[in-house]
Amino acid sequence: MPSQTQPSLTDLEENSGPHGNSNVDRQMIAILDFGSQYSELIARRIRETQVYSEVLSYRTTAEQLKQLNPKGIILSGGPNSVYADHAPVCDPKIWDLGLPVLGVCYGMQLMVQQLGGRVEPSKTAEYGKASLVIDDPTDLLTNVESGATMWMSHGDSVTQLPDDFVVLAHTTNTPCAAIANHQHRLYGVQFHPEVVHSEGGQALIRNFVYHSCECEPTWTTDAFVEEAIREVKARVGDKRVLLALSGGVDSSTLAFLLHKAIGDRLTCMFIDQGFMRKGEPERLVKLFQEQFHISVVHVQARERFLAQLDGVMDPEVKRKRIGHEFIQVFEEESRRLGPFDYLAQGTLYPDVIESADTNVDPATGERVAVKIKSHHNVGGLPKDLRFKLVEPLRKLFKDEVRKVGRSLGLPEEIVNRHPFPGPGLAIRIIGEVTAERLNILRDADWVVRQEINRSGYYHDFWQAFAVLLPIRSVGVMGDQRTYAHPVVLRFISSEDGMTADWSRAPYELLETISNRIVNEVKGVNRVVYDITSKPPGTIEWE
Known part of the structure; x- marks a missing residue:
């Protein structure tokens, strides 16, 4: 050798x-x-x-x-x-x-x-x-x-x-x-x-x-749940855990897992940063408190998050500022409610991989793998973080998390929910994020969600969402000239989010969504469809 x-x-x-x-x-x-x-x-x-x-x-x-x-x-x-x-x-x-x-x-x-x-x-x-x-x-x-x-x-x-x-x-x-x-x-x-x-x-x-290799098929959902609960109990002991709840399948599955492991020593905190979809904050809090009987602290923080993004154009800066502000809010609220020793996050394996710093050979300085983008819950964490992190899902892929969620009794409406980025609509607005642009995208997104559910195509897509561009184009409405924003529809198919292809959505569905957005969403006069796969593109635009 x-x-x-x-x-x-x-x-x-x-x-x-x-x-x-x-x-x-x-x-x-x-x-x-x-x-x-x-x-x-x-x-x-x-x-x-x-x-x-x-x-x-x-x-x-x-x-x-x-x-x-x-x-x-x-x-x-x-x-x-x-x-x-x-x-x-x-x-x-x-x-x-x-x-x-x-x-x-x-x-x-x-x-x-x-x-x-x-x-x-x-x-x-x-x-x-x-x-x-x-x-x-x-x-x-x-x-x-x-x-x-x-x-x-x-x-x-x-x-x-x-x-x-x-x-x-x-x-x-x-x-x-x-x-x-x-x-x-x-x-x-x-x-x-x-x-x-x-x-x-x-x-x-x-x-x-x-x-x-003569392996046996022992990596099962039930085995993971049992081991995860055992590990959480051993790590946390009799301490309290604060969970960053977003309402997606990742953090919701984690909430169920932690609640099963430590019961009332779990406190879920939902921070309404102003980047959620229409009606979701209210629905989420009601669902967890009244149906799941899991305690949720609802924190209103829209203005301070929006202030952090004032004038910010770079998507990496957006993610890091949002991540930093999340931790700031958690620390402030935990002092009020606390003390808490642990912060739980629904971080997944693709989040960790895509947020990894450039892999550099220490002997040569040669780059081996390149960072794609930072995720707010990975790349935005400060080095002086007061909490100890609990991330039982950080080595799981999305499809594995869904299986775990089902085994824990999570409702299908959450298990099958399309992935939604932690920074929310803030990274679906290209360029600067403003209150006006958030309202435009929130209304356009509402139309997309209504129509894909109404048509029965929701589960045919891995994700289906709208993106707002910071440019304007000329249009005509009621014999009047308009100068408004275009909205990009991004419907994709994927198995795990690592690679993806654009979905061949029915023309009738696209036509209905386009007509509704142009007619109902003030500030939009054009709708386009993204037909780029991953790679070379990414699923989200930022």
Whole structure:
């Protein structure tokens, strides 16, 4: 095995499971992230097999992996070339752990290079769909049909295999599309089995998880709830917890979970920052207090939040100011109600991933993964936070949270509620946020929600909302010239929010919504439809 200098992590706590280091005793698959936008999607696909998985830094050492006791390792894709100077590499001692390893794209190329093979620039790059011709239909490729479409994204290829490796499959442009060392349970695929475009990709992942790694399907909703409640009780003890309640499925599920764990020592605080949808603050407070019998403190803070955004144009500044103001209000109100030792938040895994600071190799300064955007409950927290944070959901994806919510008895109207950003309408108003613009967008959003519910299409969309642009355009109404704002309709389909596509909404629905907005919402004279996927766009405009 080649020997290379490997940066080490000084603190493994950041890479532990959702409940500290409890995943040491749980069957898990460790994913080493080399900067791929799909690393978290790999984790989600593994969890769909009911086996726990977690994304770790590529700098995680073999010794640290021993402490985590995974059943297998996956090396993710990445934007680099393995032969480039300062390309990110894994600890070569990983190959001596005796664990099954699956390399995906860059991960496969790194495996080949570190074990004595060769990787070179491809004569023909391969991006998008490719037909996979299977040479060995056993082991990793069991139940994957030859000719299946797989998603490719690479400009380099394996030109020489390490000793004892064989080719499992190829494509027209890639002779080594899937490889294996059967004896040591080392596998590599040049394509991305984790994306929905790859036919048979999930079957391949199941083969690796169940057969190569010999995992059992123990990562279930009931098991998570039991463990989360046990961990919350152990962490909180007899202290009081203050929950940031927004009314969405994340914070509502967390409220039910915490209430089950600590009962009346939970206090929910709903801060009406003025960026909610029409009628939602009143409905939320009534629902929790009268139907769920969970205490909610309703704080009116619209003016102070709006003042924080006066003249602010940059979306990152918006998020950070809103996050900072949230904490300020919580601290002030908690002193009045308190004392509280813990602040609970419904932070999810995608929030943490997208808010992560740029992953920089400490030896070279080379960027590996790039921050997309800060989330108000992650990027806006001050370093001198008085509370200790309780975030039992921070390693879950949205679909997993919905399952947890259902198991706790959360009503379907909340479980199936479209995701709504913490900063609310403030990041659906492009540019400066003013009271006038909030009223315009709130009214337009009301029309969107009414019509998608009335038409029966609500559950056909992952999200459906309106965005207000800070420009004006000329229109004609009643033979009079108008000069008003355009509203953008953003309807998207997705499984987990990590990737998304624009929804092909019925023309009749779009026409009805457009007509109503233009006729009923003062200050709008034009409606347009966003047909951009993620990537290259994001779901929200800011």
